[in-house]
Amino acid sequence: MRRTAALLAAAPMLAGLAQIPAAPAAHAESKATGSRSVDVSITSLTPTAPKKSDTLTVSGTVTNDTKGTVSGARVGLRVGPTMNGRSAIDTTAHRTGYTEGLDGTEIDRKYAKKIGKLPAGTSRDFSLSIPVDQLHLGENGVYQLGVSLTGGTSHQPWPQVLGIERTFLPWQSGPSQKKSQLTYLWPLISATHVTARTDNDEDRTPIFRDDRLAKELAPGGRLQQMVALGKNLPITWVIDPDLLATVDAMTKNYEVQNPSGKGTRAGHGQTVAKQWLDALQKAVEGKQVVALPFADPDLASLAHRGKNVTGALSHLQGATELASTTVETILGVRPRTDFAWPVEGAVDSSIVDVATSAGAHNVIARSDSLRETGGLSYTPTAARQIGGGNTAVVSDARLSTAFTGDMSKAENSTLAIQRFLAQSQMINLQAPDKQRSIVVAPSGRPPPARRRRWRRPWRGSPGSGPSH
Incomplete structure (x- = not known):
């Protein structure tokens, strides 16, 4: 089989908000x-x-x-x-x-x-x-x-x-007629680490809840590996600017709240913070960067519970404007801010209304939420018009969630890789004369083991090629 050379590097990072260990194999006597x-x-x-x-x-x-x-x-x-x-x-x-x-x-x-x-x-x-x-x-x-x-x-x-x-x-014994293009999104998202408090000194030194972010930025940490892996892949970076601002604050003096909640101690993540930002600046050069609204607000909660809260939607507009200036100031690139990404790609009309109210005209959805209703016999292109000049970018649910579970186990990762490749190949075989653009959008904050497994399928998939 002729391998698709373009897939030597390709895509985003995976599924799930956290690495959820698979349940132990149940070798029950009755079975x-x-x-x-x-x-x-x-x-x-x-x-x-x-x-x-x-x-x-x-x-x-x-x-x-x-x-x-x-x-x-x-x-x-x-x-x-x-x-x-x-x-x-x-x-x-x-x-x-x-x-x-x-x-x-x-x-x-x-x-x-x-x-x-x-x-x-x-x-x-x-x-x-x-x-x-x-x-x-x-x-x-x-x-x-x-x-x-x-x-x-x-x-x-x-x-x-x-x-x-x-x-x-x-x-596949020969090249396909028209290879479907896989567009990969690579999310750089983290929890909020800075408290609302600041020190009473002249510089208003920020106070962090803990120093766990320093471990994620250090060699071998989750965020360090994300940047190290992503720098050589043809991906679209999707970044929460709050993470950038937090790491930028860590390059200077900062305090960490003691576990007891009383008093603070000096943070020591300055070196790894500087190294991580430097690596990220180099990694995003020449790549497309999407900035989510600052602190990645929960669009579903705003849509279903926040509309009647005074000022809630205006804060979303401000979060979008702040996102652009933050990314441009820290990374030196002008990001796109016309994308919104609801949690797990779950959308309804209310979520779309809220997402587009702050200037986003492209809503990243998932195919198990926004289903194709035209009776097509094949997986369609990701971009679909949803009215009002807005576009739903519908990621493929099977590919985007392929690596959920505990990917540190060799059996799980091996089966997941082959299933990912099988689904990718089948997309192309469904309609070999139709070239389509398929989006893979794993969400959340995937652990290192799952990121490494995502790299391997791109090196051998016979039916698809990467695209920005």
């Missing part, structure tokens, strides 16, 4: 039967979007969840059918257990990994390496790929599938 007897975990798949001359390597772990020994165990790879749509990918991803006819046949056993006996409660690692041309992939598409453990039990000693995990393999 550890039949084709759910052994837990199969895929922890690595390379290359993520192979070409015919490649060798596909799939690694992971198998765990016997029963109280008996599995004998004659082997781990093999299965190629299932091509997916017939984006919903089919969702359905397959959530399916559990082995279903004959749906999970394909095992590839030649010479590529399988022999495990032998697998005692109760024990785990074994595996690694399968198979030339891609031995997968016998046909037409361009997204193929279901399964890793299964076959073996016998004391009650049923004959070979049978006792566990399976599915993922996806995007396949």
Whole structure:
């Protein structure tokens, strides 16, 4: 498969307001039967979007969840059918257990990994390496790929599938007719750190609630990594100017409130604050920068509860004006301020009215909130007119939320990467003669592990290219 060279660097950062650890795998005794007897975990798949001359390597772990020994165990790879749509990918991803006819046949056993006996409660690692041309992939598409453990039990000693995990393999033997363009948004947003109080000295030294922001700015911290990763990617920066103003204040003397709430102590983040701002100034050069209203106000709350509060909407206008001057003063670039981004891209008519009241003519929505109603058989371009000269920029919900959950776990991140690539490929296959612009807008403040996982799909997606 020919990789899309433009995707060597691409996109934004991911989903969710915080890294929410996935619930522990529930290996309940009642479910550890039949084709759910052994837990199969895929922890690595390379290359993520192979070409015919490649060798596909799939690694992971198998765990016997029963109280008996599995004998004659082997781990093999299965190629299932091509997916017939984006919903089919969702359905397959959530399916559990082995279903004959749906999970394909095992590839030649010479590529399988022999495990032998697998005692109760024990785990074994595996690694399968198979030339891609031995997968016998046909037409361009997204193929279901399964890793299964076959073996016998004391009650049923004959070979049978006792566990399976599915993922996806995007396949394209040649260039697509018209590649859909992926536009990535990269949010630099943080919580408010400065209190309303200031010291009583001549300089009115700011007082911070705590010094946690310094850790985020330091090498290895969340915000430091966001800038380090984003500087080489073709992205649109989406920045809360309050974060810039806060970090700028940290470059000078500042105080930190003691945990007891009584008294303050000197803050010590001056060096990392200066280094971070310097790195960000260089990173945004030549890139498009969008400034959210100062302190990123909750547009939904304003729309549903704040309209009757005197001065609430006028403060939004002021926050937008302050946003432009703050970004331009600190970063030396003139940002766009005609975008509004409601939390999670959730919109209704009231939110749109509030968002556009302060001068924003582009509202970043999400496809699970603002659905396409024209009966199209394909994913349409993101920009959609919503009246009054305003545009809804509808981000793709599946891609934008692809990396929710605990991406520090190899299994979760591997499956998320392949699913992201599968959905990207399917968008292109839906209407290969129609070039569309798709927006990926992960929201909130994603943790470092999830950011790193976002980089990898862009290096191999066969169906799309990046765009500002």
